[in-house]
Amino acid sequence: AQSVTQLDSQVPVFEEAPVELRCNYSSSVSVYLFWYVQYPNQGLQLLLKYLSGSTLVKGINGFEAEFNKSQTSFHLRKPSVHISDTAEYFCAVSEIIQGAQKLVFGQGTRLTINP
Amino acid sequence: DTAVSQTPKYLVTQMGNDKSIKCEQNLGHDTMYWYKQDSKKFLKIMFSYNNKELIINETVPNRFSPKSPDKAHLNLHINSLELGDSAVYFCASSQGTGPGGEQFFGPGTRLTVL
Numbered sequence: 001a002q003s004v005t006q007l008d009s010q011v012p013v014f015e016e017a018p019v020e021l022r023c024n025y026s027s028s029v030s031v032y033l034f035w036y037v038q039y040p041n042q043g044l045q046l047l048l049k050y051l052s053g054s055t056l057v058k059g060i061n062g063f064e065a066e067f068n069k070s071q072t073s074f075h076l077r078k079p080s081v082h083i084s085d086t087a088e089y090f091c092a093v094s095e096i097i098q099g100a101q102k103l104v105f106g107q108g109t110r111l112t113i114n115p
Numbered sequence: 116d117t118a119v120s121q122t123p124k125y126l127v128t129q130m131g132n133d134k135s136i137k138c139e140q141n142l143g144h145d146t147m148y149w150y151k152q153d154s155k156k157f158l159k160i161m162f163s164y165n166n167k168e169l170i171i172n173e174t175v176p177n178r179f180s181p182k183s184p185d186k187a188h189l190n191l192h193i194n195s196l197e198l199g200d201s202a203v204y205f206c207a208s209s210q211g212t213g214p215g216g217e218q219f220f221g222p223g224t225r226l227t228v229l
Binding site for chain 1: 207218220
């Protein structure tokens with residue numbers, strides 16, 4: 001079974017500073033990776049995903065992530081954060097179980113933006 | 116015009132009771148899911164349905180019984196509620212069952228068992 005580890009449970013940063021949220025996955029032949037964001041008291045929303053092709057993936061709200069096969073990582077970055085980016089961020093890997101997609105989530109990283 | 120909706124948003128009940136959570140999606144998707152998010156924010160899949168058929172059951176206790184009357188609805192009934200069932204339950208939907216599909220999540224139902 002696939003697994004995902006998010007190395008930081010909390011990341012505090014100042015507004016307009018860059019941020020990196022780290023994610024490592026268990027190795028597999030084919031890997032499909034996602035980053036979802038959960039704003040306070042809301043459901044999850046897709047930020048970006050890697051299926052194949054270019055290892056640099058751009059998503060919504062200025063976020064991007066880089067797929068690194070040799071390091072089995074899929075870190076999320078943003079060059080300049082805003083207060084509105086305060087949320088919980090989840091890295092996930094997709095696997096096929098009984099012909100169906102199953103998302104396996106990491107533990108989440110709480111991003112707190114300080115003014 | 117909410118894509119994935121859940122009712123109720125909050126549910127407070129006593130141990131031993133039976134309760135249901137309803138989910139509806141208007142995206143025309145054929146696959147729906149139930150997830151449980153615990154107090155530490157850990158999110159885990161419980162069930163997945165495709166075209167009203169159960170395809171994933173992640174060793175969830177028999178007290179949990181999902182039902183899909185049609186492709187747009189997936190309800191979750193919980194019998195004999197226990198303290199450990201307290202969590203936020205999310206419904207989600209996607210088109211197809213491929214590994215690269217995006218799942219769209221509802222706003223969640225916060226269940227508190229006293």
